[in-house]
Amino acid sequence: MKKIFFLLLLLFSFEIIQAQDVLLSNNAEISVLTVGPGTELNDAFGHSGFRIKDTSRGLDVVYGYGEYDFDSPNFYLKFAQGKLNYLISKTEFNRFYQVYIYYNRSIKAQVLNLSQAEKQKLYDFLVNNYKPKNRRYLYEFFFDNCATKIKDVTNLAVNNTITFNKPKDFKDATFRTLIYGKVNKNSWGSFGIDLALGSVIDRQATPEEHMFLPENIYKFFEVATIGNGNKPLVKQNHLLYNRKKIIKSESFTTSPIFVFSLIGLFILFITFKDYKNNTRSNWIDVTLFITTGLLGVLILLLWFATDHTGTHQNYNLLWAFVLNIFVIGQLFKKTPSAWFVKYLKLLVILLCLLTLHWLIGVQVFSIALIPLLVALFIRYVFLIKYFNRS
Structure with missing residues (x-):
């Protein structure tokens, strides 16, 4: 009887420890990371992610959306058909940082100005979203990608009270014009985009739709407010890595x-x-x-x-x-x-x-x-x- 009681006590204690692990401390910070463009077409538009940093809990991880699910049956067929489910990823920050330094891609961080309850809500959402049964989602380049997910999840954490103001350098543009800002018009990548994508991307994007690009997530978050409009969404920002200038020769x-x-x-x-x-x-x-x-x-x-x-x-x-x-x-x-x-x-x-x-x-x-x-x-x-x- 004592052994059973002891085992139950151990199990209960283990569950308490696990529960405590998911409770963020008052020192926890949640940042939006914006990764600059790379050299290939698939990374020409940059990347976004959430950094959850809590030194009191020994936690420093990055959650991001848009990871390929290579284990998906008929991967290439589904990719071509637009039916491929993408994944939410979870990476230790040090590994995340070293990978993008290796590829010489800039990393900027914006610490979100969230209450303790809002931090916990956002973190709990990501933890639940990362579970195997929830990880997959149907990716859409313009409306449901790695950047738009950051916007949507952040807004969810504050009960949809974010006001996205226009950045100072904002200019009305079509989706195609926004793409041209990241890809050279006289490149094979741009040619493929112009050949495959139709007139639907030549309509003017709304200000919020500009945020399908990670760089625009950064710009809009910088001037966004929460609630009654007096509280800035971003508390502070940091340049974690500045890309080294490389002279790119194009023939x-x-x-x-x-x-x-x-x-x-x-x-x-x-x-x-x-x-x-x-x-x-x-x-x-x-x-x-x-x-x-x-x-x-x-x-x-x-x-x-x-x-x-x-x-x-x-x-x-x-x-x-x-x-x-x-x-x-x-x-x-x-x-x-x-x-x-x-x-x-x-x-x-x-x-x-x-x-x-x-x-x-x-x-x-x-x-x-x-x-x-x-x-x-x-x-x-x-x-x-x-x-x-x-």
Whole structure:
């Protein structure tokens, strides 16, 4: 009987110790960490996390959102479909710090001006969110990412009483413009974004929607207030690591504009040669129709077959026209069907419509496409005249 009583007492004591471990002391600090951009596209926008520091409890950890779940079945398929669940992560601060120093990425900290009850509420939320049954969530780049989670969880801790004021340097911008602020327009990363993402990201973002970028979380938190508007959200801030300046050499000869300029000039050269010789190089027409048709299929799948919201209403389909892949047979005929000439005229009209969309701001397209679009326009006009002659 005494042994049973002793075991129960030990178990009860252990549970009390565990309970005490999750109770933050009065010395506890909760900070929002803002990590600067890296060198690759996937880390070009930075990162955000919560640092929970409580020396009295021997606690110094960082919680962050947006970690890949590589154990998820059909990882790449789900990623492409926009159905991949991401994870909340938990890392010892020293390890977190050393990793980002190694990659030379700046780290800034903002100590939140929270009451003891609010600190505990935020910490309890993160602990509960980190449990295996709660860790996964459906990531969305613009509206539910590593930065927006920081905003939402912080607001939850203070019962949604945060007022997000506009920073001094705030300027109205579209989602695409905000992306351009972090990615060079003449880069392959920017080209891929402009090709895959549609006109939905060319609408003006609300001030709060600017906070999908970690750097903007930092800026908005700096001037945010809690409650009646007199209490600042941030108590103090620290620069934990300042990125070392690196001279980054970018070769223009490998940039999208240069590559597509070469492709465009080559198409124009072949077209001029065909015009002078009154011939038609069928191989280049087949290549162009296959390429633009397959790209159109990809864009169409991203629009209708995935859950990515940013890929909707993508008017790159006006030049990467899906039907091109189905009319290739006409190119092998000496005298194509009469409707094919009308189809070529439609392709010219679509390119004109794309230009109009660009000019009036319906959708912004990659500047690297300009040489290719000009070459396509001239090639289509040449084909119309060639087939009309024959």
